[in-house]
Amino acid sequence: MERRFSAAFVVALWGVLNAVMAALLAGFIAAGYGATMFEVWVYGSASGLVILIALGVWWARRRSGTPLARGLRIPARPASVVLFALAVMLVWLGLPFGMWLPILAVIPLGAALMMEISARRPG
Amino acid sequence: MTAEVKAAVYPPPAEDEGRDGLLGWLLTIDHKRIGLLTIGTALLLFFFNGAIALTMRAQLAQPNQDILSPQAYLQFMTMHGTGMIATTITPLALGLGVYLVPLQIGAPRIAAPRTTLLGYWFYVAGAIMLIWGFLTPQGAQSGWWGYTPLSNSMYTPGPGQPLWVAGFFLAATGMILQGVTTLWTIFRLRAPGVTMMRMPVFTWAQLVTVLMVVAAFPALLAALLIIVIQRFDPGLGASNAWNFAYQELFWFYGHPVVYVMFFPFVGCVAEALSTFSGRRFFGYQGTVLSLLVFATGSMAVWGHHLFASGQEVNDYFSLTSIMLTIPAGVEYFGFLGTILGGRLRYTTSMLFALAFIPQFLIGGLTGILVANPTIDYQVNNSYFILGHFHYTLLAGSFFGFMAGFYLWFPKATGVMLREGLGKLHLVLLVIGTNTTFIPFFFLGMRGMPRWMATYPSGAGFTTLSLISSIGAGIIGLAMLVLLWNIYVSARFKKLAPPDPWRGQTLEWATSSPPPRFNFNLAYPVPKVRGYAPLFDLRERARGEQARGEQVRAQQAAEGR
Numbered sequence: 001m002e003r004r005f006s007a008a009f010v011v012a013l014w015g016v017l018n019a020v021m022a023a024l025l026a027g028f029i030a031a032g033y034g035a036t037m038f039e040v041w042v043y044g045s046a047s048g049l050v051i052l053i054a055l056g057v058w059w060a061r062r063r064s065g066t067p068l069a070r071g072l073r074i075p076a077r078p079a080s081v082v083l084f085a086l087a088v089m090l091v092w093l094g095l096p097f098g099m100w101l102p103i104l105a106v107i108p109l110g111a112a113l114m115m116e117i118s119a120r121r122p123g
Numbered sequence: 124m125t126a127e128v129k130a131a132v133y134p135p136p137a138e139d140e141g142r143d144g145l146l147g148w149l150l151t152i153d154h155k156r157i158g159l160l161t162i163g164t165a166l167l168l169f170f171f172n173g174a175i176a177l178t179m180r181a182q183l184a185q186p187n188q189d190i191l192s193p194q195a196y197l198q199f200m201t202m203h204g205t206g207m208i209a210t211t212i213t214p215l216a217l218g219l220g221v222y223l224v225p226l227q228i229g230a231p232r233i234a235a236p237r238t239t240l241l242g243y244w245f246y247v248a249g250a251i252m253l254i255w256g257f258l259t260p261q262g263a264q265s266g267w268w269g270y271t272p273l274s275n276s277m278y279t280p281g282p283g284q285p286l287w288v289a290g291f292f293l294a295a296t297g298m299i300l301q302g303v304t305t306l307w308t309i310f311r312l313r314a315p316g317v318t319m320m321r322m323p324v325f326t327w328a329q330l331v332t333v334l335m336v337v338a339a340f341p342a343l344l345a346a347l348l349i350i351v352i353q354r355f356d357p358g359l360g361a362s363n364a365w366n367f368a369y370q371e372l373f374w375f376y377g378h379p380v381v382y383v384m385f386f387p388f389v390g391c392v393a394e395a396l397s398t399f400s401g402r403r404f405f406g407y408q409g410t411v412l413s414l415l416v417f418a419t420g421s422m423a424v425w426g427h428h429l430f431a432s433g434q435e436v437n438d439y440f441s442l443t444s445i446m447l448t449i450p451a452g453v454e455y456f457g458f459l460g461t462i463l464g465g466r467l468r469y470t471t472s473m474l475f476a477l478a479f480i481p482q483f484l485i486g487g488l489t490g491i492l493v494a495n496p497t498i499d500y501q502v503n504n505s506y507f508i509l510g511h512f513h514y515t516l517l518a519g520s521f522f523g524f525m526a527g528f529y530l531w532f533p534k535a536t537g538v539m540l541r542e543g544l545g546k547l548h549l550v551l552l553v554i555g556t557n558t559t560f561i562p563f564f565f566l567g568m569r570g571m572p573r574w575m576a577t578y579p580s581g582a583g584f585t586t587l588s589l590i591s592s593i594g595a596g597i598i599g600l601a602m603l604v605l606l607w608n609i610y611v612s613a614r615f616k617k618l619a620p621p622d623p624w625r626g627q628t629l630e631w632a633t634s635s636p637p638p639r640f641n642f643n644l645a646y647p648v649p650k651v652r653g654y655a656p657l658f659d660l661r662e663r664a665r666g667e668q669a670r671g672e673q674v675r676a677q678q679a680a681e682g683r
Binding site for chain 1: 149150151152231232236237240241244245247248251252256282283285286288289292293306309310311312318319320330331334337338339341342351354367368371372375415416418419420422423426434435436437438439443
């Protein structure tokens, strides 16, 4: 039970359960109970995404085992993350206030990029 | 050196050390700080959005009032709904996961901490933009669902609605990022011995929650992009296909998010009940399975929001909605089984968990009523629906959150909250919540529609509306007691030991507050042989002690 109930299995199980529910919905629609197949597309896509995640979990486990056994790297330069968030906010502000704002986003985006490059430079 | 100790003492780079103060918090990659920032921000916004609700209740306390104009009332309603869902309860739910999941599975940190921090900042940016839009003269007023074409630039001009779109989009994106990192932490960073079937119920609740976030939230982003397109080209709103697609996509997010705002608090209640009953959680495997089934069902019920549209497969969505009683029943069975036969300790956390049980039941059972289309047609768009979902979200989820808040506050801060003030908070909140929301059901039955900025004096709504408004005031008072409790506890500190409640899960094995990498040589991850590892250790120690006493008694009897 413990061995079979792996992380990938749990996610895959959940994805399949959702796929079954999406198929049931498709059956109702095909039988003429109303609505359109758009709903099945939406639900089916979400189920497919979950199954892809399950594959990703399985693949990550196969490829690199258990990260804790190796010790974890601590990432640096979190300030670039905040600058990136600021840049994205400026891009969105273009929607109500005009397209000149996304241009301003170049400044924090560039600064974030510079921080990332300098953090990765050896020494 | 064992693997978990090796991970725990992995030396941090210089830049991660000694960063205290404001900047240290705002640029942190420590999951505990990010979790606390998320929860703290969400609680601040709870007060903001709560103040908006109190203003609306003041407006509705008497007939024919003009505290708010009809337009302002719609703006308040839109902000209250969106703010509570996108920037308050969802972040409370996921912020708890960011803080607690690594601790509960014995991980030294969260997976991708910078992504978690980015999620927090997206959420903050989203909240700022939502509030900014609300404060503009032409704030968003098309409800928390922002249906098209009402929300396009032709029907809702001005910067308020696009700021609402941007804010909602960013806040949801932030929650997706935090959800993904919690998910990956569960998958990849469990300590040795913590198998999937040994994870605490809270962590399982978080797992199904973040699966739902990953599966359902992208639909909201797609829906909001339809509004963005219609802001540029309102002509698209003339095509009903786009508007219907918006509704489908929105509710594909809009219903699962209710469960995103519910499952983590079920986890809080489960942890509080088992801790203060002195028992392992009853029916663990059944509860885990029911959480997975419940989460599946929750993904498959979104269409019941559109029963009255005449464009839905009402039979399917009615069936799936009513089916939710089965996994919910299994969870309630687990709650009751844990309490029965336990040695109960009535702490504030336990009392909040106990209050959750009947109050959420009211929300759940009225949900089953409206899962029936024939009943839904009658009460659709009325105060009955408001009563139903406020019972699930405030009387249910928020009480579950408070159970967790009182349970883990000493762990997170190293300081005990005052139990007396906590119980006063609970009593006022129970009175306030029920006084506010029970009248909603009766108002709905009398036909009071939602979205009504005021009502005439002869409509039969006056007394019940006044009672409800008084209840809202009591809720406000209760929350002031919570603030006072936090202030008093922080000012006159009673230091918390590592395990003040005789907890059962791994977070109680480390110091209060936990060290930077959660566990260290002074507080190592104990051996995990079950889903309540500290309880198991205590049981084993008690068994050994009893055996020792038995042997000594036997030896004494034999005269040796």
